[in-house]
Amino acid sequence: MPDEEILEKGVLNPVQPEIQDPLLRTLLAEEPIATNTPQEQPQAVEPEADEVDCVVIGLGAGGAPLLARLAQAGLKVVALEAGPWHNPETDFATDEKAQDFLFWNDERLAAGGDPLAMGKNNSGTGVGGSTLHYTAYTPRPLPDDLHVRRDFGQGEDWPVSYEELEPYYNEVERFIGVSGPTPYPWGPARSQGYPLAPLPLNSAAQLMVRGAEKMGIKTSPAANAALSARYYQEGVGWREACTNRGFCQAGCSNGAKSSMDVTFIPLAVKHGADIRPNSFVTEIERDARGYVTGVVYTQNGEQKRQRCRHLFLCGGSVETPRLLLLNELALTSGQVGRNLMAHPGLQVWGTFADEVRPNKGIPGGLISQDTHRPKDADFIGGYLLQSIGVMPVTFAGQVARGRKLWGQPLRDYMRNFNHIAGINILGDCLPHANNFLELAEEKDARGLPKPRLHFTAQENEHRMNAHAEKIMRGIWEAAGATDIWSFQRYAHVIGTARMGRSGDDAVVDANGRAFDVPNLYISDNSTFPSALSVNPALTIMALSLRTADKFLESLK
Amino acid sequence: MSAPTYPSGTVRALLATPHVSDATRTALQARLDAPVAYEPQFLAPETFALLEAVAARLFPQPDRPDSPIAMAPGVDQRLTEGRADGWRYDALPPDREAYRLGLGGIQEIAQELFQTDFMGLNVEQQDAVIQALAGGTPPGTTWETLDAGRFFEEMLAELTETYYAHPLAQEEIGYVGMADLPKWSKIGLNEKEEREPSLSS
Ligand SMILES: Cc1cc2nc3c(=O)[nH]c(=O)nc-3n(C[C@H](O)[C@H](O)[C@H](O)COP(=O)(O)OP(=O)(O)OC[C@H]3O[C@@H](n4cnc5c(N)ncnc54)[C@H](O)[C@@H]3O)c2cc1C
Numbered sequence: 001m002p003d004e005e006i007l008e009k010g011v012l013n014p015v016q017p018e019i020q021d022p023l024l025r026t027l028l029a030e031e032p033i034a035t036n037t038p039q040e041q042p043q044a045v046e047p048e049a050d051e052v053d054c055v056v057i058g059l060g061a062g063g064a065p066l067l068a069r070l071a072q073a074g075l076k077v078v079a080l081e082a083g084p085w086h087n088p089e090t091d092f093a094t095d096e097k098a099q100d101f102l103f104w105n106d107e108r109l110a111a112g113g114d115p116l117a118m119g120k121n122n123s124g125t126g127v128g129g130s131t132l133h134y135t136a137y138t139p140r141p142l143p144d145d146l147h148v149r150r151d152f153g154q155g156e157d158w159p160v161s162y163e164e165l166e167p168y169y170n171e172v173e174r175f176i177g178v179s180g181p182t183p184y185p186w187g188p189a190r191s192q193g194y195p196l197a198p199l200p201l202n203s204a205a206q207l208m209v210r211g212a213e214k215m216g217i218k219t220s221p222a223a224n225a226a227l228s229a230r231y232y233q234e235g236v237g238w239r240e241a242c243t244n245r246g247f248c249q250a251g252c253s254n255g256a257k258s259s260m261d262v263t264f265i266p267l268a269v270k271h272g273a274d275i276r277p278n279s280f281v282t283e284i285e286r287d288a289r290g291y292v293t294g295v296v297y298t299q300n301g302e303q304k305r306q307r308c309r310h311l312f313l314c315g316g317s318v319e320t321p322r323l324l325l326l327n328e329l330a331l332t333s334g335q336v337g338r339n340l341m342a343h344p345g346l347q348v349w350g351t352f353a354d355e356v357r358p359n360k361g362i363p364g365g366l367i368s369q370d371t372h373r374p375k376d377a378d379f380i381g382g383y384l385l386q387s388i389g390v391m392p393v394t395f396a397g398q399v400a401r402g403r404k405l406w407g408q409p410l411r412d413y414m415r416n417f418n419h420i421a422g423i424n425i426l427g428d429c430l431p432h433a434n435n436f437l438e439l440a441e442e443k444d445a446r447g448l449p450k451p452r453l454h455f456t457a458q459e460n461e462h463r464m465n466a467h468a469e470k471i472m473r474g475i476w477e478a479a480g481a482t483d484i485w486s487f488q489r490y491a492h493v494i495g496t497a498r499m500g501r502s503g504d505d506a507v508v509d510a511n512g513r514a515f516d517v518p519n520l521y522i523s524d525n526s527t528f529p530s531a532l533s534v535n536p537a538l539t540i541m542a543l544s545l546r547t548a549d550k551f552l553e554s555l556k
Numbered sequence: 557m558s559a560p561t562y563p564s565g566t567v568r569a570l571l572a573t574p575h576v577s578d579a580t581r582t583a584l585q586a587r588l589d590a591p592v593a594y595e596p597q598f599l600a601p602e603t604f605a606l607l608e609a610v611a612a613r614l615f616p617q618p619d620r621p622d623s624p625i626a627m628a629p630g631v632d633q634r635l636t637e638g639r640a641d642g643w644r645y646d647a648l649p650p651d652r653e654a655y656r657l658g659l660g661g662i663q664e665i666a667q668e669l670f671q672t673d674f675m676g677l678n679v680e681q682q683d684a685v686i687q688a689l690a691g692g693t694p695p696g697t698t699w700e701t702l703d704a705g706r707f708f709e710e711m712l713a714e715l716t717e718t719y720y721a722h723p724l725a726q727e728e729i730g731y732v733g734m735a736d737l738p739k740w741s742k743i744g745l746n747e748k749e750e751r752e753p754s755l756s757s
Pocket residue numbers: 057058059060061062063080081082083120121122123124125126127128129130131133134135136137138249279280281282314315316317319320323364492523524525526535536537538540
């Protein structure tokens with residue numbers, strides 16, 4: 001038997017050859033093949049003479065908007081992004097495998113009762129971050145999403161109100177060009193409608209309308225950060241409308257999807273931001289007072305240092321807490337890595353006699369928020385419903401994992417691809433002591449500990465899923481589907497460096513500033529105090545602009 | 557619903573048209589042109605042959621007797637390069653170890669159930685071995701420390717994604733999403749563009 005203790009540590013090739021199956025004996029006698037990424041050797045790093053006003057780590061939904069704002073204010077800003085800078089037209093094939101490079105493929109360990117699938121399910125890299133491959137579904141939270149504790153006595157309230165965020169939602173929607181319905185059927189009346197009309201409904205959305213109508217559930221075209229018409233973008237020029245490729249979960253090759261690389265980043269560049277792709281930050285340096293003085297990063301195999309007066313950490317909700325833990329930074333509250341939440345994202349699939357061709361059209365086409373606070377709920381919070389599109393490789397992988405089909409039955413089922421449509425939910429999630437991120441003993445190719453994420457869905461998530469599954473099955477039955485099945489999933493990592501009113505139980509304040517470190521700000525999915533019952537990207541961008549404004553005010 | 561069938565050749569025909577971008581064509585053509593003979597770099601030849609035999613049961617291809625879509629080379633290449641897909645079940649050892657242990661464990665199941673190597677079994681017996689693995693509690697000491705259900709899920713998902721990324725598998729399911737230029741106009745229910753294939757009768 002393999003030594004259990006070593007196996008737990010996950011060290012490569014720890015097993016004793018003599019206890020292996022005979023076939024493998026020779027193999028195991030050999031040395032393991034080293035990973036092709038060389039380990040970084042510690043080396044003295046030349047101090048960069050230049051001190052800049054701000055360094056921004058990570059250029060996703062949390063990093064890009066504030067980068068633009070800081071540059072617009074005339075500050076000297078440097079952005080360090082671990083991934084490359086792509087040319088969408090030439091780099092983004094309409095092929096799922098060919099676009100694997102858009103995902104954060106360094107290994108993360110998924111533990112707990114409901115291990116979180118990472119990689120293509122969860123996080124990206126590159127100038128644009130995860131927005132390069134997000135579905136661009138951008139609903140706003142409803143105001144009561146921000147105070148579940150006040151309303152239900154559990155979970156956490158936000159230290160920022162909806163009213164404070166509203167102007168930022170308006171601004172982001174207008175700037176990046178969100179297509180959506182005006183008026184919007186749920187929530188309070190808006191001070192400003194969507195800048196573009198909704199995108200056309202694809203077949204899955206039409207089927208959902210058909211089923212939902214029979215069930216008495218109201219639906220509406222969704223808000224999507226993809227252009228339904230040409231749109232003028234400062235720093236870019238005219239961006240062309242969506243061509244219904246349905247390939248948003250990989251990179252959009254024609255710039256119609258409002259990812260950061262075609263919106264806030266060109267704006268930042270226009271105002272002088274210095275963007276350094278392929279720059280992986282490993283160290284955050286401090287002075288005796290505990291202020292951040294600069295960062296050390298590796299660019300194309302070379303270690304460099306960048307000094308700065310202020311640091312904005314926007315690495316996403318896994319890498320941000322990981323960097324804090326690695327550097328023993330901002331840990332006083334004890335909350336770094338804790339409060340890990342993930343949206344229940346249960347999907348229900350059905351087969352239709354009609355031709356669906358689920359790969360065409362914007363994938364997140366139709367929404368219903370009738371389930372935001374269901375009257376018959378036996379759970380806290382709520383969820384939304386949306387129709388979903390899908391590409392074949394992703395779908396097949398889910399069928400294999402979720403439906404446990406293999407052999408001829410798997411091939412037979414997949415032949416129905418053009419007749420399959422799905423609906424999913426996106427629901428709130430409560431923080432729980434068992435759900436957290438930590439550094440594992442196992443090291444990555446850089447010699448840094450891998451992150452380990454513990455996630456186990458709790459009673460509230462189970463009840464919400466059960467409620468939602470009944471409704472979604474009902475919709476598909478009413479729409480005429482056969483062979484209905486559900487796929488249990490959790491998406492988006494949230495809350496690992498949360499914001500709050502006090503440093504006793506939160507890492508950053510309402511303005512994103514670390515309680516422990518006065519010149520450190522965090523802006524990404526990790527600061528959310530609660531998960532919200534909507535997709536996160538729009539709120540991350542709105543908060544990012546607000547964080548920048550609060551920071552700029554503090555300089556005055 | 558019975559499984560629909562689509563005419564073959566649709567994707568290959570589209571690859572030559574301006575409906576497909578250069579980047580897309582390059583990616584798909586490379587898979588079509590992959591050499592049939594593959595020499596494993598990471599797995600020993602007999603272990604690789606075992607993986608191929610398992611893959612052949614997970615994706616039986618009686619319709620492609622001479623040139624089945626190959627899935628095992630992708631695994632071997634990935635393990636050789638030490639590439640990951642962003643995550644791993646904490647319950648499993650690192651991928652290289654998991655494949656080595658898991659394939660050894662499959663031999664063990666074959667021995668326990670039929671006193672013969674997996675390769676020596678007929679297809680029904682091989683399927684019984686895989687069923688035991690998929691069921692999550694197969695016989696054999698390997699599975700006391702290696703989570704059978706998770707290992708099977710990971711291996712199946714990897715092979716599945718390799719299979720359906722292949723243009724021939726995409727033809728099989730009537731998928732032509734790669735031919736997306738200049739755009740899709742007919743995206744509603746029961747609508748299709750001329751370049752989209754119909755079921756063969
Ligand atoms: C397939 C998919 C579909 C999605 N669809 C939607 C959707 O429809 N709507 C929605 O709202 N959300 C969606 N999301 C989620 C959304 O994309 C993310 O919530 C959001 O982009 C997260 O923003 P972020 O700034 O927190 O992190 P990211 O956007 O992930 O940005 C973090 C960046 O930091 C960089 N980085 C990390 N560590 C370092 C380091 N040490 N040094 C330098 N750089 C570093 C990374 O490379 C990355 O570019 C989707 C996600 C996926 C995976």
